[in-house]
Amino acid sequence: MRRVVLCGGVLAVCCGCAGPAGGDEGRAPGAPTGVTAEAGSATSVHVMWNAVPGVSGYEVFRDTAKVAEVSASAHMLDVTRLTPSTTYVFTVRARDGEGRLGPRSREVRATTLAALAADRSAPTRPGGADGRAAGSRAVQLSWSASTDDRKVVSYDVYQGGTKIHSVGGGQTATVVTGLRPGTRYSFTVRARDAADNLSPASTPVRLATAPGADEGRDTAPTGFRATTRQADGAYYIDLAWVPPRVDGVVTEYQIQLDGQPATSLAWGGAPPREKASYSFYVGREAGVGHRVRLRARLPDGTWGAYSVERAVTTGVRP
Incomplete structure (x- = not known):
């Protein structure tokens, strides 16, 4: 018998010696948590959410319109072709392997940046790219700030040739999780300005995660x-x-x-x-x-x- 207590906005599921509560079989998945939206440029917004275990994919909505479906392995999306200086509302919902759709997440808002006329100058390459393994499933990356004739608004992180994340223009470090033990990876970083001009990629940071099942001390x-x-x-x-x-x-x-x-x-x-x-x-x-x-x-x-x-x-x- 589980005892459920709601206190100060925290839902506590007391399970005795059992593991954490999971989804019930035959029911639709729950709503994704941790949804955030941040303008990446004058025409794009970076939406992130926490992964829901055991689902087959996600649907991302801008206002009332579905803008994308992504696989279960993704928990981020760049929503593009937006209007400058405009506020949008984003939600995400999960879909399980049987096709059942869960409820939408809480609404999050983001306002695209103002358009900059005739800005064709890309930011400088991020310098000093470095990193270290943080156990078997995570790495910590860092780099030096880029410069731009207007402003650097975000940094895109790539694993090989695939963009895996984006952070704000004031951030010069990140922890990448969800990696495989004993595996070699190559990461690069590119800076982006409000006009979607991308810098050249940083020098590659090549790292190998530790073998075993260690979760990563920085997590x-x-x-x-x-x-x-x-x-x-x-x-x-x-x-x-x-x-x-x-x-x-x-x-x-x-x-x-x-x-x-x-x-x-x-x-x-x-x-x-x-x-x-x-x-x-x-x-x-x-x-x-x-x-x-x-x-x-x-x-x-x-x-x-x-x-x-x-x-x-x-x-x-x-």
Whole structure:
């Protein structure tokens, strides 16, 4: 029997020693979470969402019109041929292998940039491209900022010859997740201005992920703390952490208590990006020791690395 609690915009599914709650067979998939939209130029918007496990694809809508269908392996899309200085509303919904369509995601808005007359000057090539493997399923990339006669509005990240992501013009680093263990990759970065002029590609960054099943240390929540408190004759564990710095929005976490999955958290409102906290009940007996840690479901639908593990004892102040 699962106990479902809604508290402060956080949906907690308490599963005892079971794993995180999954989709019910025979039902349509849930709505994608973590949907964001950011103008990439005067005529394009970059839409991202968190992957929904077990689906066959996604439909992306601009206002009420479906603009694209993408495969299950994608969780981003550049919506193009838009009008400058115009606000658009975007939603995404998932489709499973049986053709069932889930509900649309929450609406997100983005306003395209103003058109720039006769701008044919591309940004300079991003310099100093570098990176390192972060375990078996992630890499961290960085580069030096490009310059432009107007403004660099975004950077496009390529894996081989395929564009896999886009970040804002003020960002010069990213963590790429969802990679395969023990695999060699080549990444490049190109800068884009508001007129959709693209810079030359950066020098390639060639990296190999580590072998094995390590989730990647840079995908773990940081600054993790755990304390206990008493309220109304019961004991609770209070958790606080900083979400992992990955591109996209982390909306779901799994808490592990004493070596077993205990609770899955899914934010019902705007998920925290800088600091997160959660509290849960652990019983009425003092002097009981617990070990606790947590991990995030990444935007690509995979689980990230666990945080450090903390030990607490009910009724004992740290």
